[in-house]
Amino acid sequence: MRRSPAGLTALLLVAAGGLTACSSDPAEDTVKAFVSGWATGKVDDVGFVTAAGGKIAAGDVLSQINATYGDLTGQPVTVTTSGGTKETGDNASTPITVRWTLPGGVEWSYPSTVRSTRAGQDGWSVVWEPAIVQPDLAAGEKLRLRRVPATRGGVLDASGKTLVGPQQVVVVGVSPERITDLPALQKALTTSFRKIKVDLPLKDLKDRVDKADPGAFLDLVSLRRPDYLKIRDEIKPLPGTVFRDETRQLAPTRAFARALLGTVDPATEEDVAAKPGILVAGDQAGHGGLQQKYEDMLRGTAGLSVVIERQGTDGKTEDTKLFTAEPVAGKPIKVTLDTRVQNAADTALAAEKQPSSLVAIRVSDGAVLAAANGPEPGGVNTAFTGQVPPGSTFKMISAYGLLARDAITANTVVDCPKTVTVDGREFKNSHNQALGKVQFHVDFAKSCNTAFAALAPKLGSAGLQEASTALGLGGDWDLGVDAYTGQVSDGGTATELAAAVFGQGSTVVSPLAMAGATAAVAKGQFQPPKLLLDPAPPAAAAGPQLDADAVTALRGMMREVVTVGTGTALRKVPGGPVHGKTGTAEFQTGSADTHSWFIGYQGDIAFAVMIQKGGAGSEAAVPAVNRFLSALNG
Numbered sequence: 001m002r003r004s005p006a007g008l009t010a011l012l013l014v015a016a017g018g019l020t021a022c023s024s025d026p027a028e029d030t031v032k033a034f035v036s037g038w039a040t041g042k043v044d045d046v047g048f049v050t051a052a053g054g055k056i057a058a059g060d061v062l063s064q065i066n067a068t069y070g071d072l073t074g075q076p077v078t079v080t081t082s083g084g085t086k087e088t089g090d091n092a093s094t095p096i097t098v099r100w101t102l103p104g105g106v107e108w109s110y111p112s113t114v115r116s117t118r119a120g121q122d123g124w125s126v127v128w129e130p131a132i133v134q135p136d137l138a139a140g141e142k143l144r145l146r147r148v149p150a151t152r153g154g155v156l157d158a159s160g161k162t163l164v165g166p167q168q169v170v171v172v173g174v175s176p177e178r179i180t181d182l183p184a185l186q187k188a189l190t191t192s193f194r195k196i197k198v199d200l201p202l203k204d205l206k207d208r209v210d211k212a213d214p215g216a217f218l219d220l221v222s223l224r225r226p227d228y229l230k231i232r233d234e235i236k237p238l239p240g241t242v243f244r245d246e247t248r249q250l251a252p253t254r255a256f257a258r259a260l261l262g263t264v265d266p267a268t269e270e271d272v273a274a275k276p277g278i279l280v281a282g283d284q285a286g287h288g289g290l291q292q293k294y295e296d297m298l299r300g301t302a303g304l305s306v307v308i309e310r311q312g313t314d315g316k317t318e319d320t321k322l323f324t325a326e327p328v329a330g331k332p333i334k335v336t337l338d339t340r341v342q343n344a345a346d347t348a349l350a351a352e353k354q355p356s357s358l359v360a361i362r363v364s365d366g367a368v369l370a371a372a373n374g375p376e377p378g379g380v381n382t383a384f385t386g387q388v389p390p391g392s393t394f395k396m397i398s399a400y401g402l403l404a405r406d407a408i409t410a411n412t413v414v415d416c417p418k419t420v421t422v423d424g425r426e427f428k429n430s431h432n433q434a435l436g437k438v439q440f441h442v443d444f445a446k447s448c449n450t451a452f453a454a455l456a457p458k459l460g461s462a463g464l465q466e467a468s469t470a471l472g473l474g475g476d477w478d479l480g481v482d483a484y485t486g487q488v489s490d491g492g493t494a495t496e497l498a499a500a501v502f503g504q505g506s507t508v509v510s511p512l513a514m515a516g517a518t519a520a521v522a523k524g525q526f527q528p529p530k531l532l533l534d535p536a537p538p539a540a541a542a543g544p545q546l547d548a549d550a551v552t553a554l555r556g557m558m559r560e561v562v563t564v565g566t567g568t569a570l571r572k573v574p575g576g577p578v579h580g581k582t583g584t585a586e587f588q589t590g591s592a593d594t595h596s597w598f599i600g601y602q603g604d605i606a607f608a609v610m611i612q613k614g615g616a617g618s619e620a621a622v623p624a625v626n627r628f629l630s631a632l633n634g
Contacts, residue, residue: 004596006265007106011571012250013393013402018439021235022248022562023339023608024285025085026123026124027085027087027124029090030125030265031085031092031114032081033078034046034114035079035081038079039079039515041062044058047126048126049123049128049559050128051127051590052361055461061126061198064128064130065133067444068143069131070144071141071351072143072145073099073573075100075102076100077342078099078357079096079098082095082096082111083095083306083456090118091115092116092124093115094114094116095112095394097110098111098112098424102145102304102325103145103277104277104305106325107166108306111132111135112131112133112134112135113132114127127310128234136322137308138319141308143307143322144307144309145307146306147282147303148305148324148326148332149283149284149327150299150301150302150303150329151329151330152166152264152298152300152629153297153298153333154332154333155332155333155335156333156334157335157337157502159173159336160334161339162334163252163256163337163339164261165245167249168220168224168225168245168246169245169247169248169250170245170246171217171223171243171244171246171366172220172222173217173219173223173234174220175216175218176212176214176215176240178240178241180239180491182205182209182240184237185240186205187239188234188235189202190202192234193221193231194232196227196230205220205377206493217242222246222503224254225440235391240423249264249282249291252343255374256343256377257302257337257346257370257372258289258372258377259288259373259377259380260290260381261286261289261290261380262287263286263289264284264285264286264289264291266536267279267280267283267284268628275548283422284301284540285299288378289481290481291375294333296334297333298331298333299330300327300328300329300330301327304325305322305324306321306323307320312587321562327585329526333532333534334532334533335533336367336533341370343624343629344370344632345360345628346374348609348624349374350374350375351378351624352374352614355373355375355613356614356624357371357372357373357383357386357610358370358372358511358610359371359384359608360371360606360628361515361516361600362606363580363605363606364523364604365527365530366530367529367531368512368531371512379568381482381491384479384510385482387509388516388585389503389508389595390597391502391503391504391508391584391595391597392449392502392581392583393503393581393583393608394446394503394507394509395503396518397467397473398467398501399444399462399554399557400467400470400471401468402458403477403549403550404466404546404550405459405463409440410456412439413439414437414438414443414448414451414455415438415454416435416438416442416450417435418433418435420494422456422494423493423494424495425498425501427450428450429447429448429449430447431451433507433569435451439558441557441561442460442560444560444581447565447581447582453499453502456494456497456500456501459501460497462490464488464489464491464501468486468488470516470541470543470546471520471543471546472517472522473488474486474488477530478527478537478538479531479537480530480535480537483510483512483514483531484509485512485516486510486513487506487507487508487509488500488507489505491607492504503583504586511608512608513600514597515529515607515608516606516607517599518601518606519599520543520546521551521558522555524544524546524548525542525544526542526546528542529634558579559577559579560583562578567580567581567582567600569626573633574630574634575603575629575633576602578600578602578629579600582585582616583596583599583621594614595611595612595613595618596611596616596620597611597621598625601623607628609624
């Protein structure tokens, strides 16, 4: 058989060894020409026959080879001979090695065999059969890729116990082709979900149904199995509902530190686009909070399998597995959250209709034990990142500064008139309170603004900054997640300083920052709050020891707030004596709305509660603290 120069070149280029001398074995030469041309698509000089002996064109062989690739189409593949040709009469066989580079750079190689024959032929021809591509392939079959998800790392508490891990859920959805009365279905679903306190957003359901394929599964909500079982008998018979069992990474409850932890949900189109080749449709991804920030660590690396999809005897498709690159499990993260304290915090805010936040910190070491947000526990983690005026809770910081400077003592008489004017600006007390000439600890317990405004010059702008820094406000501490440490007014003018000493002016803080400051008073030293234990961010140094006489006096004044002051509703709360300070924070000029605050500590737990537009501290924040401590110590 005469060969063109190009065909001769193809015979000489063998992937296994580059240029070689011409073989004296015609059968082996034919196979080498086929192997060389397999990847380049140039096998016109090679003769082919089918397993049945009939001739088949080279172009058809290439088409059939490509058809077997299936999901591996476009992936790099090399083919080399891996041994000598064995001839038996008019037939021969040559071992080859097929090497694939799969998605993610995974290497897969395996042996195969090329049969050749000269029976009834003018020279040697390759016997074409799908088994050349992969020994288990039969006619009409293709190679398929199956993604093998990695086990996602959990979120652990300080003892290593799982806070967020795999749980069974039921995805509730609707299928357009099964719906007989959409308005009636929406009404029935809304009624049922209210029984398990799930607010189901169905405003866009009609539009989704109109645009979807008739047999589509339109997700509505994922329910923990215990919640699903409570309403199963009501929603399962409804015409149009469909259900799917899944495993999701979940916290102990739906509300549990949700804004801080984030959630793990099906990857969105945006997620997949942001991480091409790493995330694919159907994967799970972290959204918000720690789950999103530490997504790469928690997610792990997916594995993959190469399979042949075959029709089973029962009509169902079955996979014959050829190769698997095992997934690499994600690594867990460890946090300081305490299940008991977090549940109590979530319970405390569950009754609030206004946006609210609660942070609890262990006094002895600064560990964040709870971070709750309500009434919807997801969304923005205001407990850590809120930037709001602290109101009269800031009197704790100002009082410490005044006491530490020896400007006054707890027993110094400080007048508390109804109003006081500083450089033409009038300051007043809540409800036009006027205590008259009383000792400073009474001014503090009853939260007298005018007394503090009058004392502002004794503290001064430098004293304001010193006290704030000593209690950690505005500090540079890293929890491993977004957090706002506060910004204190510079007290640059007399009126700004007068406002700043009782938490107005330009001072803004987060509940986390105020909980940290309160813990500092209880401990006698500022300990930077910590949340993430592994991977732990760089540790910030603890502050210097606070003035012992000043904090001793201040603790007594904070106890008086609860015994005879603005926080008496906490006087009989279970769990031991509570020390604290109420706060009412104006946040918008001309508005009567105020944020309601309470900061305090009981035993080894310091806490801060902020209810947006909640009114006075005693009106909303104190009842929330009552619920928190009652749940914690109940």
